Amino acid sequence: MAYGLHTPEDRTSMLEAIGVASVDDLFADIPPALRAHGLNLPPPESEAELADRLSGLAARNRVDLAGFLGAGAYRHYVPAVVDQLLLRGEFYTAYTPYQPEISQGTLQTIYEYQSLIAELTGMDVVSASHYDGATATAEGALMACRATRRERVLVSRAVHPHYRETMRTYFSGGELAMDEIPLVADGPLAGTTDLAALERMLAESDRPVAGVVAANPSFLGLLEPMSEASRLAHAAGALFVAVVEPVSLAVLASPRDYDADIAAGEGQPLGIPLSYGGPYLGILSCRDALVRQIPGRLVGMTADVDGRRAFVMTLRAREQDIRREKAASNICTNQALCALAASIYLAAIGPHGLRDAAAMGAARATELEVALTRAGAPRLHSAPYLNEFAIRVPDAAEIHRRLLGHGVLAGLVLAAAEPGDPSLADALLVCATEVTTSLEIAAFEKALHEELERGRQLALPGIAVNVGGGVNAAGSL
């Protein structure tokens, strides 16, 4: 066995000490009729063979493309110090810090994480981490239901579709209601949350609303009327749940600025690799008043018996191992190491580095917008954006597929993500960050221009036929 230590002599002496003849005797409690007899799996591999296999698999992925894909997970520069420190075995091979005397390293880093995220969101209480942005948002919505003792949540359609789907799944258990707030159809605010519709939905007096959930920037990259939505929610006795992107919080108004009660979001942009979707970092934070409703671990500062400052998991009466069926959530294992990555990232780049990352993303996105407009694909919406926006592209799925051949990952085919929304039928969602280069933008512009020209020259009906199949090939959400 690859990592075992027992020699045949060790095993013999252990069996003797136990007083059995063979290991089989130790499994006598398994009823004979239900016993399995080995596994049908490939044989073991040496580390050299395994390394070869893993390299081969990794090489089958293409990560060399000029990437403009965001949609909830973002490429950023991660300083080398982050991963070097994450590789400390004392961090990554430790368990949950249930024995605080020998876990102060983990405990202090979680406390610092809570503090750093509190600075970004402006909230008072930050959980030690959730699975990802989607589950953190779902938990935030459930908090709103518990706190208000109401059973209906309104979610903007501009919240990431995965988050809305996850919320629906989480809500199905408690039979809570979730209604989607439509988006403005046209005009200067097209694509943003429809405040008039929100006001109408909040006014349905027989169906009181626990919480209103909106994202800033939205899934479509647009900056949302968060203050207005928050005010409307509060006027109806509902809580306001903001879904935020942490790098953007270096420059955008914070949830506290617009009086949110709960802020949730995906922490992946804070120094965590894309890794095909995880492990990521669910950020969940709230006002002091909701501290007993927040699920997940919390670390607090205290002292030891000698008066030395120390940290410990606290307010544990909310948690499943104490409260069992009455717990705020069933969450146990979280994403602690990802929270550590986020903390080290923030410590390494500092407030100015974070602002530079956010602003540089915006600058690159401006450059991208100009280049893509020139290529023939203008923005779909006109509301302000930070670093991600939708562009109008005829036969978007087919063009997206063709651009892969030019070495360009041209963002997300919105029709695949939101099949039910005709306004997004011919559109790509593209983003830029501080790692986007002018060369990549130029390559995108050139390739898109060529493909659009090609489409114009070919008989249009021929291309249209391809659209249905193209969506699949272009990657679905």
Next chain:
Amino acid sequence: MTASGDRLGPTLFERSRRGRGGGKIPHPPKDALSRIPAAHLRTEGPNLPELAEPEVTRHYVNLSQLNYAVDTGFYPLGSCTMKFNPKINEWAARLPGFAALHPLAPDEIAQGTLQMLWELEQALAEIGGMRAVTLQPAAGAHGELTGILMVRAYHRSRGDLARTEVLVPDSAHGTNPATASMAGFRTVSIPSASDGGVDVAAFRAALGPQTAAVMITNPSTVGLFESRIGELLEAVHEAGALAYMDGANLNAIMGRFKPGDAGFDVMHINVHKTFSTPHGGGGPGAGPVGVGERLLPFLPTPRVLRESNGHFRLERPGERPTSIGRVRSFAGNAGVLVRAYAYIRAHGAAGLCEVSDDAVLAANYLKARLAGVLDVPFSRPCMHEFVASGATLKRETGCRTLDVAKRLIDYGFHPPTIYFPLTVEEALLIEPTETEALETLDLFADALRDIVAEAHDDPELLHAAPTSSPVRRLDETTAARQPNLRWRGMTGGRSPCPD
């Protein structure tokens, strides 16, 4: 409270000096944000600490040294399976082909990861005796929720709305009842029998047309294989309910017992236990869920599919309307799952069987060594872990299990899980795993023997313990009564912290 202690460092916020750091991110043009209306912008930047890389490095390296970890010593934490975390797994997860792949990358450029995930699903299905596996859940409890929501969907699909209860043995992990509540069910607690197993009579009496599912941990949380499992599963299915297996203790039974083949309908697997992915100080893990025939249609979306031409792809939105839907964003903790994949490939069929055999051997050896030192309530052979009790010791010396645990720290060991399961007085749940040398097991047994002797001779040594750790026992009462959950010292106008 200002002393930071001789081995404790200041927080990031106390280390901060204005003007330090920088040089990581290129500076944007001054007008980068000029197209954004002022109302959307932050008026005051976040008060983040400013540090240079040398201090960042020392800060975290020094903090890391305050931790106990598998890489530093024996971690016999029952029900947590703190086995060695192989280093090639860390290397693999960091390969740019895996680490830099965007979760929404089109299938055609994600074939390597999709193949890895698909093969891992097949391997876990084989180990669990299940028809299919979803890799999406991010942790064991998340897997439980996924499984129980599938159970709910199953009953609803048959128009059976009367099943409102989930039966959970009183020895179960707290996540089981918490999961049942989250999925909209009422938990009915089933008492344990004196032999540590489920009380069959109480179990049968609680089963009925109102039962949606039974959640069973096997081996149980006292480390025993449920020898009446066949009878229990039959009773569950006779009542029209489904059987959920909490796979937290899978490390004991690989190749010896396949829950799906034995009749379980659904189980979760903690890859951060059995399959060696690191615990990371509390996460991330992954909680794949295996299902049998009945629950196949309800698996969360998207599944990883292999087409007849060998091409892999993710299921498309709406492709399988019976699904319970998404349980998270994207397709799962792929970066964790690749570590589990590497572990399974390194071991192969024979190696995984040997893992379980050695884990069970080590636990039984330690149990034999501790007979006569502490109470060992169940004398039958244990699985990969066993429960000991400090009840007699407490009666005789006034030293509690907590004191024994804290004294173990002074001996250089991480304490076992204590006061769990709730069904055993003054419990210590001890799980040595298969990656500890015989010498280590002996040293640990000797330490416990010595500590018990100290309890009789000089109990104050135990009450005062630990004394060798970076900090001593903590004031948890004040931490809970006046919670200080974030640093406020850098925020202008607010009171500095600590105060």
